[in-house]
Amino acid sequence: MQTSYNGIPVPTDGAAIQYTDGQYQVPDNPIIPFIEGDGTGRDIWKASQRVFDAAVEKAYGGKRKVAWYEVLAGEKAFRQTQNWLPDDTVKATVDFRVSIKGPLTTPVGGGIRSLNVALRQLMDLYQCIRPVKYYAGVPSPVKHPELVDIVIFRENTEDIYAGIEFREGTPEAEKFIFFVNNEMLQGTKKKVRLDSGVGVKPISITGSKRLVRAAIKHALENKLKTVTLVHKGNIQKFTEGAFRDWGYEVATQEFRDQTVTERESWILGNLDANPGLTAEANAAMIEPGIDFAPKAFSDSIIAEVNDVITRIGATHGNGAWKSKILVNDRIADSIFQQIIIRPSDYSVLATTNLNGDYISDAAAAQVGGLGIAPGANIGDGYAVFEATHGTAPKYADKDVINPGSVMLSGVMMFDFLGWKEAARMIESSMEKTIGQKYVTYDFERQMQGATKAKTSEFATRMIENM
Numbered sequence: 001m002q003t004s005y006n007g008i009p010v011p012t013d014g015a016a017i018q019y020t021d022g023q024y025q026v027p028d029n030p031i032i033p034f035i036e037g038d039g040t041g042r043d044i045w046k047a048s049q050r051v052f053d054a055a056v057e058k059a060y061g062g063k064r065k066v067a068w069y070e071v072l073a074g075e076k077a078f079r080q081t082q083n084w085l086p087d088d089t090v091k092a093t094v095d096f097r098v099s100i101k102g103p104l105t106t107p108v109g110g111g112i113r114s115l116n117v118a119l120r121q122l123m124d125l126y127q128c129i130r131p132v133k134y135y136a137g138v139p140s141p142v143k144h145p146e147l148v149d150i151v152i153f154r155e156n157t158e159d160i161y162a163g164i165e166f167r168e169g170t171p172e173a174e175k176f177i178f179f180v181n182n183e184m185l186q187g188t189k190k191k192v193r194l195d196s197g198v199g200v201k202p203i204s205i206t207g208s209k210r211l212v213r214a215a216i217k218h219a220l221e222n223k224l225k226t227v228t229l230v231h232k233g234n235i236q237k238f239t240e241g242a243f244r245d246w247g248y249e250v251a252t253q254e255f256r257d258q259t260v261t262e263r264e265s266w267i268l269g270n271l272d273a274n275p276g277l278t279a280e281a282n283a284a285m286i287e288p289g290i291d292f293a294p295k296a297f298s299d300s301i302i303a304e305v306n307d308v309i310t311r312i313g314a315t316h317g318n319g320a321w322k323s324k325i326l327v328n329d330r331i332a333d334s335i336f337q338q339i340i341i342r343p344s345d346y347s348v349l350a351t352t353n354l355n356g357d358y359i360s361d362a363a364a365a366q367v368g369g370l371g372i373a374p375g376a377n378i379g380d381g382y383a384v385f386e387a388t389h390g391t392a393p394k395y396a397d398k399d400v401i402n403p404g405s406v407m408l409s410g411v412m413m414f415d416f417l418g419w420k421e422a423a424r425m426i427e428s429s430m431e432k433t434i435g436q437k438y439v440t441y442d443f444e445r446q447m448q449g450a451t452k453a454k455t456s457e458f459a460t461r462m463i464e465n466m
């Protein structure tokens with residue numbers, strides 16, 4: 001542990017959070033590093049920090065207090081240290097274990113790679129957890145936003161975010177394409193056009209399984225009904241399709257007693273309804289059109305039916321499967337409409353990195369938008385809390401943006417630290433403030449009779465409402 005990072009002294013009135021044997025030990029005065037963020041991050045952080053301090057003070061009457069510790073990243077870091085993500089910043093977030101950050105800008109098409117992604121990868125924060133739930137009074141574009149209660153578990157370290165890309169026209173791209181065309185695709189009709197930029201999408205067993213494992217554990221701990229593996233495995237068979245297959249392996253090999261897959265539930269349900277059903281008839285029910293399929297295919301489905309009955313008929317049959325966590329999978333394009341039309345059918349979505357990025361913004365829209373979309377990046381022994389949204393640069397320093405997402409990321413952080421009273425205090429004062437129709441521009445423009453509050457005013461009213 002250093003006494004200063006980036007030349008900024010560590011607060012002397014706080015103590016570091018410890019992590020031993022898989023458990024966090026949180027002192028009453030934890031040192032929590034924060035990254036203010038670029039663009040609107042500045043306004044949001046100021047407002048959020050005031051609310052966090054007020055909630056902790058109200059909840060614990062001075063017995064507990066966060067020792068906030070600023071660490072530098074993004075534009076502020078570059079101005080002060082000529083480094084976008086100084087080593088000291090990463091060291092501080094590692095040493096103090098739990099931190100919170102505002103958004104950081106990433107240029108499109110060139111320039112620096114994402115600092116947000118870099119931090120996740122450097123700290124191996126492999127779970128990006130983004131809960132999407134409705135708070136009373138928030139304006140929404142859908143008829144029943146209250147039916148949305150979904151947690152997205154997004155793989156956070158690999159996929160196209162690995163950053164293995166070669167720009168069109170460079171010797172690297174040319175070499176890569178030459179190798180692929182001449183070594184890998186020889187004898188096929190496939191060819192990569194010579195004027196292409198190329199990228200690599202690694203999806204590993206390690207990355208996929210640990211993410212799905214965390215998603216299933218979350219469902220178990222919170223008594224949730226379903227875990228849905230989201231993928232584009234029909235097209236990207238060996239990356240997205242493999243993610244699905246490895247996900248099912250985790251469910252059926254590591255959580256056998258607690259889970260049932262969707263296909264297993266069909267087989268067992270058919271048998272519950274008709275105990276005399278033959279394996280052939282059951283196979284025809286789960287795979288309509290099987291009669292016209294090649295024999296090898298129909299035989300494989302019949303074998304699957306027999307296998308399920310042999311393996312889990314005794315433990316999961318006779319309706320027992322209904323009390324298990326249902327693990328199913330959905331192709332990525334379809335899940336976007338499913339969560340709008342049938343949100344209550346879904347509770348945990350386990351996704352690859354890019355799909356999770358897309359779906360978390362889309363799902364947030366259903367419950368009011370990016371102004372109210374919190375998140376956390378979690379690894380084994382480390383956590384960095386951050387909103388789903390970015391720097392929204394057109395609103396930077398105008399004191400107008402909704403600080404709700406960072407405040408709710410703080411709620412996640414306080415829950416994570418076991419400071420439940422402070423977490424509930426923030427949540428309920430936010431709900432009360434929104435209930436008073438005192439909201440920032442993003443909600444005000446969708447509400448009748450609301451008062452438009454500045455970022456800072458919204459925070460002040462929240463504190464008054466605690």
Ligand SMILES: NC(=O)C1=CN([C@@H]2O[C@H](COP(=O)(O)OP(=O)(O)OC[C@H]3O[C@@H](n4cnc5c(N)ncnc54)[C@H](OP(=O)(O)O)[C@@H]3O)[C@@H](O)[C@H]2O)C=CC1
Nearest residue numbers: 103104105106107116370371388389390391392401402442
């Ligand atoms: N984790 C991170 O740090 C992330 C960083 N980024 C980065 O942020 C930069 C800007 O990205 P961009 O695509 O514009 O996406 P943003 O999420 O920053 O903003 C897009 C739009 O979403 C709405 N919005 C975002 N945040 C809020 C908020 N707090 N309150 C109310 N509305 C909000 C605004 O909509 P409207 O215009 O309708 O008011 C805004 O114009 C990029 O460099 C990107 O890479 C992006 C995502 C995550």
Ligand SMILES: O=C(O)CCC(=O)C(=O)O
Nearest residue numbers: 105106114116117357388
């Ligand atoms: O790092 C970035 O700039 C964007 C990341 C992002 O959109 C996300 O993590 O949701």
Ligand SMILES: [Mg+2]
Nearest residue numbers: 357358361388
């Ligand atoms: Mg995103």
